[in-house]
Amino acid sequence: MNLQPDAQIQTVRRETPQYLRTQSLQSSFATNEYFSDNASDAASEESDDTKASYETPPSRISTPVIEQNQADSEMTLPARPGVVQPAPLDIRHGQSEAQSTVRMLSNFDDMSPPTSEVDDTPYIRFAIEQLTRDEDVLGRGRHSTTTPEEPAFGFSPVEPESPRSFSTPTPSPPPPTPPQQPPTPRPQSHIQRKPVPEEVMVPVDLSKDLRSRLGFVPIPLRLPIIASYLLLCLLMIAGLLFSLLFVSSNHALYDYDGNATPRYFVFQYLPQLLGIMLVIWLFVIEAAVYRSLPYFRMGPKYRRYSVLQDLRILPSNYLLPDLTFFKNGEPMLGLTFLVFWLSSFTVPLLSCLYETQWITDDGPARFRWTTVRGVGWTLFALYTLLCAGIVYCMVRFRTRNSNLLWDPCSLADLICLFRRSNVCHDFEQTEVSPEPNGRVLPQTLRLGFWTTTERSDVFHGVGEEYAPIKRFSLQRPQPTQKPSEGLLHPNDAMDLETQQRHSYGSAFSRNIHSPFVRYRWVPWYLRDSAVLAWIIAAILLLIAFLVVSFVNNAVERGFEPLLTSRTDSHGFSPADFLYSFLPSFLGMVLFLAWQPIAMYFRAVQPFCNLSQPTGTDASHSLLLCYPAQGPIGVVVRSLRNGDYRVSYVSFISILALSIPVLAGGVFTAQFFTAENEVRMVASMPGFIALCVLVSIYALSYLIIWPTRKRYLPHNINTIAGLMSWLYASPLMADGAFQNVGTRAELVERLTASSSTPATLTGDPGTAKLGEKNQAARHQRRADRGSGPRYAFGVYIGRDGKEHLGIDRLQRPGSREMLVVPSSR
Incomplete structure (x- = not known):
């Protein structure tokens, strides 16, 4: 019987659709439910000739349709050509809410067209979400981004159909489920993660045990070694004083006996030979000062800005004096190195310290070796200043001013000091910069023991106090689906194109692959x-x-x-x-x-x-x-x-x-x-x-x-120059550099794998190989080494992007590093 058009919809009962798959990919039957009207006992029956099969998608998993708690307009999926359409829905309206009954369909194809009064967009989105969610369960999800402003798939609008009533015999319906609101759809490609609290580096108060582990001073700067050098300088001063004072009270020193005798060697070659030996030793002391000064500046008393990018770690006080200490806040050390540079002039002065003199008032007239007074007192002044500079180095580089565990003189030592540092992000994209020192922001750093607000372990390294740890987030490219495998949202295509443009077309990506940049400096x-x-x-x-x-x-x-x-x-x-x-x-x-x-x-x-x-x-x-x-x-x-x-x-x-x-x-x-x-x-x-x-x-x-x-791409005379090739390297997270106590332990970790015998490498097939195969295997290991190989080239960093620097040549599950070929 027909209901009035202005009747309200009161109750909804529905059976969840069930699909039976066959080899022809056609659903044989769809169970329908019969809804009765409370105001009338009449029921409509559907004849057998109205039954029809419907085509179903091959890759869908049946998804329950959520009941609605209010009367909304129905929607209809696009009609398929060549398939018999079911009878339209017959809605009968009563005069009151108590007399209204709605008979719902059990198949998506049975739904009525959308109405103009109610927006059906949320229901369409929810249905699409259910379909894509089912595909994700099977591993065939579309890796696209769906935005709430526009539909994710390009369905064409469907023309409404004329309603007609129909009914099908169905089994006994299950108890009705409580009504639910349709959930708000969210994009499939974005994963909601729980916010991670910010991790901050906190310095550790040095207890007696921790303090005993610190205080390393490089061997050339240790008190016994540098005191020995000071003693030699004092002996040179004593020899100068003896020559100057003895010659004043006597007529010269010794008689001249020719230019090819031992006495000639003593007066003409030995003084400058001793002087240049002191110069060579002084170069070793200078090299120790250069490589350790940045870390001493991170100690408790001498913290300054721009330690990583302004202080040199390679000696440069040779032909010209190095005056950079004055502008880097080290005036006393600048004066000391100026004295060290002046000490190079002691060798030419020592070569003319002794000359021959014609003596007539002491026995027979003859030539005798004498001391040049002006040269002698000049050398006395230079060696006195040199001793003062050495004493300043003894005081400046004391054990109490050092927070080092060992001498930081190699790349492996640098990795151990910065592997858990919170300043690695400051070197972003500096590996291809011609002047990396100017791109690193100045900051006050500390060397010592640390802990974090999220972890309880204590570690040694370089960092900024009470600053957050900016970890590298791994950003792997999302797999994309070919157009033939499914529909792609226009925004997804645009995002993919933008990502490729930024990944492969940027200047940074071009520079790290450029041989000109790689072999520039x-x-x-x-x-x-x-x-x-x-x-x-x-x-x-x-x-x-x-x-x-x-x-x-x-x-x-x-x-x-x-x-x-x-x-x-x-x-x-x-x-x-x-x-x-x-x-x-x-x-x-x-x-x-x-x-x-x-x-x-x-x-x-x-x-x-x-x-x-x-x-x-x-x-x-x-x-x-x-x-x-x-x-x-x-x-x-x-x-x-x-x-x-x-x-x-x-x-x-x-x-x-x-x-x-x-x-x-x-x-x-x-x-x-x-x-x-x-x-x-x-x-x-x-x-x-x-x-x-x-x-x-x-x-x-x-x-x-x-x-x-x-x-190289740029200079290597500062810590910043070296860190530009290590800041994003997976070596900073390598287990071989974790919790290293001494440098001997570090060397043992890095060289243990290469010294492991072939029979102890864990290869189960070695014992079963023939002698010929074993010889070939041993030869390959001798050629390439049994341990890990390291290279300088283009690698995949900890952030999932390409970088130029140092890493293992190949890691398990990844491609081999790209070593940029040279132009010659």
Whole structure:
């Protein structure tokens, strides 16, 4: 019977749709429910010829339709062509709410068209959410983003159908479920996560146990070692005082007995040889100060800004003085290093400390060795200042001012100090910057023991006090679905395009893959044009020196001094001073000019080994610390490691110290009675040795031409420059660097895997292999090493993005690092 149109809908009863799947992908029957009217006993029956099958999607799981607690307009899914449509819904309205009854359909295709009075959009979204949720259960969800403002799928609007009543016989209905409100749909691609509380680094008060673990001072700066150096300086001062005072009360020191005797060696070669030994030792002390000063500035008393980016960690106080300490808040240390630089002049002055003098008032007239008073007192002043600088270093780098556990001299040490630091984010995208020091914000840092507000463990490292830990969030690209596999929201396509544009088209991504950026920087004195100029100048000067020395036996026969050679009462002779001080000074310039070259080759060798396509092990990369070793130790260690160029360059730096020693004592003024004139004559054994050494030194410039493996994106003279290649590396979270107590433990962890025998590697098939396969396996391990390999190139960082820097060559489940090829 028909109801009035203005009747209210009162009750709703419905059976959850049930689908039966067949091989033809057609639903055979859909159970329908019969709803009766409370006001009437009449019921409508549907004949068998009205039954029809409906096509169902192949990948859907039946989802219960949620009952509504209020009367809303129904919706109809798009009609499929070629399928028999069911009878329309017959809604009969009564005169009152108590007499109204609605008969609901049990199939989505049975729904009536949407009405214009009520918005059906929430119900459509809810139905789509249920369908996509079912697909996600099966693992076939669409990885798209659905926004609430517009539908996620492009369904076309459906024309309303004319209503008609129908009914189907159904089994006994289950008890009705309580009405529910449709849940608000949310995007499938966004996961609601519980907010994580902010983790802050908190310094730990140093107890007696923790304080006993700190206080490491590098060996060259330890009290016994630096006191020994101070003692040698005091002995030099004592020798100077003896020479100055003894010669005043006596007529000179000893008689002159020729230019090829032991006495000649004592007066002309030994003083500058002792002086240059002190200079070499001083270089080792300076190197220790450079690499440890940033960490001492993070101690309890000397905290300053810009420690990571302003303080150098590689020595540079060689040919020119390093005045950067004055602008970095270290005026006393700046004065100390200025004195250290002036101490290089002690070698040329020592070469002219003793000269020959014609003595007539003490027995027969003869030449005797005497001391030049002006040079002696100048050396006394320089060595006194040097002792004062050494004392300041003893006080400045005391144990109580150190919060170090061991000497931070390698890349592995840097990883241990910064692996849990809260300043790693400050180095974002600095790996390709030509000046990374200017991109890091200044801040006050602390070195010591830490804990966090979210964890109770105590660790050692560098950080900013009471600052949050900005962890790298892993952002992996979401898998996308092909257009043929499903519909894609327009916003998803736009987001994907934007992501690809930012990931692959940005300047940063282009720079980390650019060979020009990767091999951009090298010190100015090692650029191609500079090295070519050094080679040409060295060869030309060598040829000129040899020609002038040996043509017509000019050196052996002697030459006119062009200055007066008479020695005054103070022991000063202009000719002797000029031909002793000037050759030694030029030799000292050559010696000092080679030191930055040798230091750069030592510092860059780990990156050279890491730039190999097959990578290298930890002992040849992360653990290398050539700048922290003495010159002889570098030669021995580099020969053992196979770094022959470093070994040769370091050997030349030792060999070059003999040039100012020989050049300062090879010439003396002698009186020739036959010609009745004074000539400058060279000691031929010393002069021949000098010519050989100068020739080796000049030809060594052919060796310093750096290959592209020794080029870097930017300089490495600060901690910030090194951290730019480590801040996002997975090595910062590697278990090998966790809770390391001593450097010996760190070395053992990083080298244990490479020293493990082949039978103990856990390979179950090794014992079953034949002798031939075992030999091949051992050969491969000998070629590549059994431990992890490390490389310098493009890697996937802790944030899921590409970065340029240092990491393992290959990690389980990931692709091998991309080592940017060199242009030559």
